[in-house]
Amino acid sequence: MTEDSNRSHEYARLERRLKECEAEVQYYKGIAAVSGKRHLRELDQLSRLIAEQRRAEAALRKSEEKYRSILESMEEGYFEVDLEGNMVFFNDSVCRILEYSREELAGMNNRRYASADTSKKMFRIFNEIYRTGNPAKITDYEVITKKGDTKILELSTSLMKGAGNEPTGFRGVARDVTERRRTEQALVSASKELEQTKDMLVHSEKLAALGRVTAGVAHEILNPLNIISMRLQLLGMAKDLPEEAQAALRVCRDQMGRILEITKDLGQFSRITQKHFVPSDLNKMVEGVLNLSSPHLKQEGIKPRVEYRPDLPRVSMDIDRMNQVILNVFSNATAAMKGRKTKELRVSTGLNPDGSVRLVISDTGTGIAEDDLGSIFDPFFTTKAPGQGTGLGLFISYSIVQEHGGKMWAENNSRGGASFFIELPGPER
Amino acid sequence: MERILVVDDEIEICNILKEFFSLKGYEVHTALDGPTAVNKVREVKPHIILLDIIMPGMGGIETLKEIKKVDPEAGVIMVTAVADNEVARKTLELGAYDYITKPMDLDYLETVVAVKILDLLG
Numbered sequence: 001m002t003e004d005s006n007r008s009h010e011y012a013r014l015e016r017r018l019k020e021c022e023a024e025v026q027y028y029k030g031i032a033a034v035s036g037k038r039h040l041r042e043l044d045q046l047s048r049l050i051a052e053q054r055r056a057e058a059a060l061r062k063s064e065e066k067y068r069s070i071l072e073s074m075e076e077g078y079f080e081v082d083l084e085g086n087m088v089f090f091n092d093s094v095c096r097i098l099e100y101s102r103e104e105l106a107g108m109n110n111r112r113y114a115s116a117d118t119s120k121k122m123f124r125i126f127n128e129i130y131r132t133g134n135p136a137k138i139t140d141y142e143v144i145t146k147k148g149d150t151k152i153l154e155l156s157t158s159l160m161k162g163a164g165n166e167p168t169g170f171r172g173v174a175r176d177v178t179e180r181r182r183t184e185q186a187l188v189s190a191s192k193e194l195e196q197t198k199d200m201l202v203h204s205e206k207l208a209a210l211g212r213v214t215a216g217v218a219h220e221i222l223n224p225l226n227i228i229s230m231r232l233q234l235l236g237m238a239k240d241l242p243e244e245a246q247a248a249l250r251v252c253r254d255q256m257g258r259i260l261e262i263t264k265d266l267g268q269f270s271r272i273t274q275k276h277f278v279p280s281d282l283n284k285m286v287e288g289v290l291n292l293s294s295p296h297l298k299q300e301g302i303k304p305r306v307e308y309r310p311d312l313p314r315v316s317m318d319i320d321r322m323n324q325v326i327l328n329v330f331s332n333a334t335a336a337m338k339g340r341k342t343k344e345l346r347v348s349t350g351l352n353p354d355g356s357v358r359l360v361i362s363d364t365g366t367g368i369a370e371d372d373l374g375s376i377f378d379p380f381f382t383t384k385a386p387g388q389g390t391g392l393g394l395f396i397s398y399s400i401v402q403e404h405g406g407k408m409w410a411e412n413n414s415r416g417g418a419s420f421f422i423e424l425p426g427p428e429r
Numbered sequence: 430m431e432r433i434l435v436v437d438d439e440i441e442i443c444n445i446l447k448e449f450f451s452l453k454g455y456e457v458h459t460a461l462d463g464p465t466a467v468n469k470v471r472e473v474k475p476h477i478i479l480l481d482i483i484m485p486g487m488g489g490i491e492t493l494k495e496i497k498k499v500d501p502e503a504g505v506i507m508v509t510a511v512a513d514n515e516v517a518r519k520t521l522e523l524g525a526y527d528y529i530t531k532p533m534d535l536d537y538l539e540t541v542v543a544v545k546i547l548d549l550l551g
Contacts (some may be wrong), residue, residue, distance in 0.1 A: 222510045222531050227441040229532035234449055237535075260532065 077153075077174040081159060085110040088169060097153070097176055099145040100291050104217035105220060115150070119144040130167055140181070141174070147209070152179045161226075200402060206379060207399050221263050229256050264393040277404075279427065280322075282349055282357050289326040290347070300334050307348040311414065315357050315424050325397040325408075329361045329420045332393065335384065336365025336417060344415070355426030362419035367412040376410060430456045434465050434475035436466040436492065438484045446479065449499070449535055450542075451476040454499075463487030467495045474500060476549055477542050482509045482516065490520065497524045508533065 063393060071078050077094035082086055087108045095105055098113050112117055118141060133402050135158035144150050157172030235241075236249045290297075297304060330345070332340075337343045342364045350358045368376060375381045377398040382391030401408040406424040413419040433455045435446045443459040450457045455506035458473050460466035464487060469514035470478065478496060493505055507520045517528050526545055529538065 223439050225440070226532040227439065229444065230442070230445045230449070230535055233535045234445060237452075257530070 024294070025425050037215045039270040055262065075175075078171075079174065080169055080171040080362065082169040083111065083167065085126075089171075090279075093173070097145075097151065097174065098143060099147055099149075104146075113143045113145070115142045115144055117335045126170060129157060133159050135159070151176055152181045153177065196407075203377065203398060203402065206395075207267060207402075221259070225256060227258055227267045229253075262392070263395065276320075277316045277318050280317040280319055281314055282312055282317075282359060282424070283308045285317070285319065286326060286347060286349060286359065289323055289330065293327070293330050297330075297334070297345070300337070302334060302337060302343045302345050304347060306343045307346075311350070312349060312351060312357055313355070313427050315427060317424065318400075321400045322404070325400050325422065326359075326361070328393040329422075332420075333361060333363035333418075334363060336367075337363050340364055340366070342415075352423065357426065359422040359424075360419055361422075362413050362415070363417040367416055368410060370420050373410065373412075377408070430454065430476040431475060431477070431550075432456045432458065432471055433542065434458045434460065434466065434473065434478045436460045436463075436478060436484075436489075438462060439481075442481075442502040449539075455542075463489075463492035463495070464488055466492050467499060470496050470499050470503065474503075476504060476546055478505045479504055479538075480505050480507055482507055482520070490516075493520060493523050493525060499533065502549070504549055506541060540550070 031283050065298065071091040073334070074091070075093060077097050078091045079087060080089040087105055087110075090105060092102075098105065100113075110122065114122060120140070125136055125138060128134075135156065138155040138157070141153040141155045143153060145151060154175045154177045155172055157170050159167055160169045160171045162168040171269070218354070227424075230427055232249055232252050236246070241249075286306070286308070333345055337345075344364045346362045348360050350360070352358055371385075372383065377394050378397040380391040381394070384391075398408050401422055401424070404424050406422060408420070408422050410418055410420050433446075433450050435443050435450075435500065436455060436459070437443050437446075443461065446456040449460055458469055458475060460469050462484060466478070466480070469475070478497070480489050480493060484492070486498055487495075489507060493507070496503060496505060501524070504526045505515075505524065507525045508531060509516065509528055510531050522529055527541055529541065
């Protein structure tokens with residue numbers, strides 16, 4: 001019996017124990033279920049993160065690819081330099097522009113490829129960028145390539161900042177504008193030549209117009225002038241003419257002289273006289289005019305300083321007319337130097353590279369006012385008092401030089417006076 | 430009395446020259462154009478002819494030629510407004526004696542005329 005009661009005791013105890021174990025298992029099963037779910041969730045998240053990371057890397061690689069291909073395919077140079085100006089990063093175009101290889105260019109300081117003036121200019125500009133943080137555009141950055149050629153670049157640069165917002169260097173884009181600058185310059189000089197030609201054409205027009213007007217006018221004025229002159233002469237011959245009347249007649253005669261001067265000058269344009277061009281020596285001609293003017297110059301206290309270029313080629317000239325031009329310029333110079341402390345007339349002849357001959361006459365007079373520079377060769381332009389000249393001298397001179405196919409212009413010189421330049425085309429034209 | 434013919438299309442010029450030379454003792458005739466001048470030369474046979482170059486119709490040069498046909502001996506002095514070497518040379522070739530430019534200097538004109546008259550008469 002005890003065995004049975006022991007056995008049933010044991011069964012009861014085991015059953016109790018089984019029930020406890022089952023409860024424990026249930027308990028741990030419960031826990032496991034919860035934590036397992038969490039771990040699963042964590043595993044899930046982890047694999048999602050890994051997938052995202054991989055996608056981000058791929059996107060970054062793709063973006064890097066894109067920017068690399070942009071950098072390499074663009075014609076402009078992209079560069080990054082450090083604060084000392086050493087080349088830190090650059091695309092192939094920079095190599096192409098400067099004509100250095102990648103290895104040579106890496107770490108190269110900008111003083112190597114920038115000309116001396118450019119370096120100075122750049123130093124200032126980069127300083128500004130560093131100071132203000134503002135980007136800058138540089139329109140004429142001169143560089144010297146490996147081969148030694150000069151190129152002109154247009155630069156847009158800005159400041160590069162590091163992680164802590166501190167300046168680390170400069171970055172920018174450079175465009176080769178050498179060809180464009182050259183074309184621009186050619187355009188400017190072509191435009192200037194066009195201006196000059198236009199001026200000459202306008203002058204010819206004025207000349208022609210004046211000629212048309214004066215052909216008849218000169219004649220029309222001379223006849224009444226002649227009649228008045230003769231009547232006055234006749235009046236003057238009367239006996240017992242009171243002094244006032246005689247004085248008045250003299251005044252009239254002088255005034256008529258003035259009218260006559262202008263009429264003679266005007267008559268020049270309507271003259272159909274033949275021009276007589278012969279190959280002549282400019283030096284001899286200038287010497288001739290100087291000799292002619294020598295007494296008058298001496299009287300004015302003017303000392304001429306002459307510099308002839310030896311062996312000037314003979315150029316086609318109408319001697320009488322060119323003499324007139326030189327005389328006219330001398331006369332203007334003399335008038336301009338009246339009352340000046342220094343009276344120096346410098347005359348020089350020279351030969352230009354294109355074979356044309358040049359004559360320069362400069363004085364130490366009062367010079368030409370900026371406003372007047374464009375008008376001095378106009379007809380009737382004069383800065384003298386009324387009665388002191390017709391204002392046609394320079395107009396006629398310019399026309400004569402033009403007839404010779406040459407150029408005439410004036411500039412103010414460093415001695416306070418004016419310099420007149422006359423160029424005549426050389427023998428082979 | 431020595432005879433002068435003044436030829437000019439400007440009547441005032443004819444008047445003053447007539448006045449002046451009359452004062453100096455000459456017999457002065459005038460003509461306002463070429464054809465009249467040629468007729469006067471035929472009629473009057475002047476010693477000296479003052480001939481304006483620029484005239485409407487028959488110009489001075491033409492008139493000079495015609496006058497020389499009528500009276501080759503007459504002394505013709507051309508009067509020109511503008512000193513033109515070419516024209517001057519041509520008139521001298523055609524038989525003009527001298528040429529003067531306007532405006533005329535009366536004293537000089539008188540001398541030139543007097544000299545030519547002496548030349549013609551002497």
